[in-house]
Amino acid sequence: MDKPSTFERSAHTPVPLWRDIRVIQIVAQVIFVIVVVGFGYLLIHNLLNNLQASKLAVNYHTLERPFGTKISEGQSALSETDQSDFSSSDISHIEALFQGFKNTLRVVIVGLVGATLLGLLVGIGRLTPNFLLRHLANGYIELFRNTPLLIQLYFIYRGLRLILPETVRESVKLPGPIYINVRAVNFPLIQGTDSVWWFYAAAGFGLVCASALWMWRLRVQEKTGQPARTLRWSLPVLLLCAAVGWLLAGKPFSIQDPVFERFNFVGGDRLSSEYIALTIGLVLYTAAFIADIVRAGIQAVPHGQIEAARAQGFTGAQTLRLIVLPQALRLIIPPLGNQYLNLAKNSSLGIAIGFLDVYNVANLVQNQTSQPVVAFSVMMLIYLGLSLVISAIMNLVNYRMRLRTR
Secondary structure, eight states: OOOOOHHHHHHTSOOOGGGOHHHHHHHHHHHHHHHHHHHHHHHHHHHHHHHHHTTOOOOGGGGGSBOOSOOOTTSOOOOHHHHHHOOGGGSBHHHHHHHHHHHHHHHHHHHHHHHHHHHHHHHHHTTSSOHHHHHHHHHHHHHHHSSOHHHHHHHHHHHHHHHSOSSSTTOEEETTTEEEOSSEEEEOEEEEOTTHHHHHHHHHHHHHHHHHHHHHHHHHHHHHOOOOOHHHHHHHHHHHHHHHHHHHHSSOEEEEOOEEETTEEESSEEEEHHHHHHHHHHHHHHHHHHHHHHHHHHHTSOHHHHHHHHHTTOOHHHIIIIIIHHHHHHHHHHHHHHHHHHHHHHGGGGGGGTOOOHHHHHHHHHHHHSOHHHHHHHHHHHHHHHHHHHHHHHHHHHHHTSOOOO
8 A cells, every 4th residue: 555645644734733723813812802901900900099099099989978969950840948948968979870861861862853853854855856945955964064063052052042031030931831931941740640550551552452453464565465554553543542541540640830939930840941952952963964874875775766666656755755765774774873872972062051961960979079980980881871772772773674685
């Protein structure tokens, strides 16, 4: 039997570990992790030593101390007696940070909805054949996209303070009753009664049934080709269940109107001018970017799809709603998620106009406790958690909207 050649023997010889590419990759990754962890440990160790040397050791128990500033933002209007009895010492620093987080959440939720709707309308308007509407949309996008958000917030806030009545006594009364002045917008407060759970339970059951009917009609449309008419089937069921819940609850809600007494309004609810200015600024600024994303997504849809829809007798609105937007959403959603994250983080600019969000409250906490690391680490975790929730929701929507192929 012939001896194997040198080439054949080398083909069956195992590769040494120091030359195995898989081993080299694993060792490189382990070394990289060790270097990063060691560098992070060195930074944190030096920070803690320097703070301890400066008699500023990190102490998270300081968050349990009383908070030294009143937080009126986000609270329902109190009577004058309640305001005199209300003391900021009744809440701790961690409770104040939680109240600031709720204020930030109010801005972010309203801002996301408003910016999405406005951006969608402006993005569609930029592609309309109407000369005036197209150029107005283009001018809006260029104006708000190319100027800093901070300047826009100052402009909106100062503008509101110039056009609104300066004193509470001179408040403008609107139907409702709604009172508008330079401090805030006071409006009726709607509160649930003890029997409101009947209404919520029935409305929730109706929502589940309406969703099931919606999905069933879509499946029928896919199988038979007949129009789904989802709203015609699902909306009456939802309204009927809500009406039954309302009847079972008797009086599920109570309304408390704001009443002017001496120096301020008593009762009702309020939206401060800082909250209104910040929300308007975030909506206008973010909507300019969303509009350009919508415009790009619509233009990415092949024009043959539009021509085919017109050949089938679709109107312009039907073509946009049924043909163009469903295909454009697959391109719009990923960059749209980035704009949502930017809006959530840009809400911290409310400190420039005195809005008591989580960033402003964290500044007050670190000034009172002399614990900047504690205050800003908690604030960082809050913003991180908020951003991760938004990112997870947008990733889920993007996964559901992905193009499925066989």
